[in-house]
Amino acid sequence: MHRQGIIELLRRTFDGAAWHGPSVMDTLRKVTTxxxxxxxxxxxxxxxxxxxxxxxxxxxxxxxxxxxxxxxxxxxxxxxxxxxxxxxxxxxxx
Structure with a gap:
């Protein structure tokens, strides 16, 4: 995988349409303090x-x-x- 592809995968995993399901931020937005x-x-x-x-x-x-x-x-x-x-x-x- 090229550098730009890795960057895009990291971005989507964190706050986008992740390949594995909800992104990190999608999950954290549902968490209470x-x-x-x-x-x-x-x-x-x-x-x-x-x-x-x-x-x-x-x-x-x-x-x-x-x-x-x-x-x-x-x-x-x-x-x-x-x-x-x-x-x-x-x-x-x-």
């Missing part, structure tokens, strides 16, 4: 998963821009997010 910090035992909260996906999306964008030294460090991979911290009023602000 109360749901963002909820977690089961030994799992990540939704907000932590969103931060994780964001870190790796940035990674892909940087690599596509030619930044060969960019990497995702351990703290950005699955950052700890305080569930009591106030978040935006909608997932689009996350």
């Amino acid at each position: 109360d749901q963002l910090g909820q977690r089961d035992v030994d799992s990540h909260s939704l907000i932590e998963m969103v931060e994780h996906m964001t870190a790796w999306r940035r990674f892909a964008v940087e690599k596509l821009r030619g930044n060969t030294t960019y990497d995702v460090d351990a703290t950005a991979n699955y950052p700890k997010v305080d569930p009591t911290k106030k978040v935006g009023s909608s997932p689009s602000t996350v």
Whole structure:
């Protein structure tokens, strides 16, 4: 796949007509702020998963821009997010 094709696939997966079903943003638009910090035992909260996906999306964008030294460090991979911290009023602000 060529670079432009990869860029388009990433865009659609995030906020478009994704090949796999609803895009990330289509799904997040249905989430309430109360749901963002909820977690089961030994799992990540939704907000932590969103931060994780964001870190790796940035990674892909940087690599596509030619930044060969960019990497995702351990703290950005699955950052700890305080569930009591106030978040935006909608997932689009996350």
